[in-house]
Amino acid sequence: MAEIVFLVTKIPCNSVTKRQDQTLNVRVNFTYKGPAKTGRLGAVVTQQTILTEFDEIGSTRKEVAINLPAATTGTQNLATDIIGLPLAGCKPKSGYGIKVYVLDLDGKPESGCLNILTVTEGALTPELNITSLTVS
Amino acid sequence: MAEVRLRTDFYGSKISKNWTNYLGIHILFKYKGPAQILNIEVNSGKKGLFGDYDQESPTDYYTKSVNASDDFVSYFFDCGMYLNFWGERQISDCAVEVVISGQGVFADAVIWDAYTMNL
Numbered sequence: 001m002a003e004i005v006f007l008v009t010k011i012p013c014n015s016v017t018k019r020q021d022q023t024l025n026v027r028v029n030f031t032y033k034g035p036a037k038t039g040r041l042g043a044v045v046t047q048q049t050i051l052t053e054f055d056e057i058g059s060t061r062k063e064v065a066i067n068l069p070a071a072t073t074g075t076q077n078l079a080t081d082i083i084g085l086p087l088a089g090c091k092p093k094s095g096y097g098i099k100v101y102v103l104d105l106d107g108k109p110e111s112g113c114l115n116i117l118t119v120t121e122g123a124l125t126p127e128l129n130i131t132s133l134t135v136s
Numbered sequence: 137m138a139e140v141r142l143r144t145d146f147y148g149s150k151i152s153k154n155w156t157n158y159l160g161i162h163i164l165f166k167y168k169g170p171a172q173i174l175n176i177e178v179n180s181g182k183k184g185l186f187g188d189y190d191q192e193s194p195t196d197y198y199t200k201s202v203n204a205s206d207d208f209v210s211y212f213f214d215c216g217m218y219l220n221f222w223g224e225r226q227i228s229d230c231a232v233e234v235v236i237s238g239q240g241v242f243a244d245a246v247i248w249d250a251y252t253m254n255l
Contacts (some may be wrong), residue, residue, distance in 0.1 A: 018250070021170065021204075022206075024172035053160060057149070060221045064154075123169075123170050124168070124169050124170055125169065125208060125240065126167070126168065126169025126170060126172070126238070126239065126240040126241045127166075127167070127168050127169060127208070127241065128165060128166070128167045128169075128236060128238070128243045128252070129144075129165060129166045129208075129243060130144050130163065130164070130165045130234065130236065130243045130244075130245040131164050131165060131166055132146070132162070132163070132164035132165075133144075133161075133162070133163055133232070133234055133245045133246075134146075134148070134161075134162045134247065134248045135148060135151065135159055135160060135161055135162070135232055135250045135251060136151070136159075136161040136162065
């Protein structure tokens with residue numbers, strides 16, 4: 001039986017601040033034990049509500065395919081990057097979390113972190129400088 | 137309130153041209169911000185009596201796409217113009233002006249003493 005025995009989410013810093021027009025990259029470190037298998041690894045930005053700690057903000061969801069090599073005798077350490085979670089659907093505030101999950105295996109292992117992402121308002125202020133002007 | 141626009145001055149080497157020639161214009165600029173299409177206006181003229189810029193040529197209009205970037209990225213833009221608008225006048229201090237504008241950005245540059253005309 002395929003089994004995710006441990007799943008940890010890591011981001012570059014303990015806390016990350018991003019603008020709404022930026023994207024978020026998530027690195028997932030995990031261990032796997034079982035036969036060779038292909039699955040999907042997903043990440044989504046979450047927020048805490050009265051009802052749940054991990055209320056998913058669907059517009060931020062991103063999934064990537066993962067090839068899990070066979071490991072029958074022991075667990076193996078693996079890492080996958082999930083690149084470019086769009087944050088346009090997040091209101092500017094702090095306290096966002098991340099949830100990661102695996103699909104296409106037995107069950108749906110998932111794990112998350114709370115209060116690791118702050119989203120700020122506003123697009124990047126443009127700047128332009130002419131640095132050289134020549135003729136020929 | 138009057139709008140204040142700061143212009144960047146560059147200085148050329150007075151390359152020799154006549155009214156049958158073509159002038160190549162080479163622009164290098166840095167941009168950071170959201171992706172957008174910039175407007176580029178190019179014209180040529182000369183130094184006025186009071187050191188100001190006097191436009192003599194028609195204005196040529198171009199566009200240039202820039203990518204979204206958090207950090208400055210360099211872009212090249214090359215264009216040119218025929219110099220027949222000068223006719224047979226002899227000018228010793230011809231200049232070229234470039235204006236780049238877009239959403240939230242404006243840059244104005246002049247290269248003085250860029251070329252001489254019919255000398």
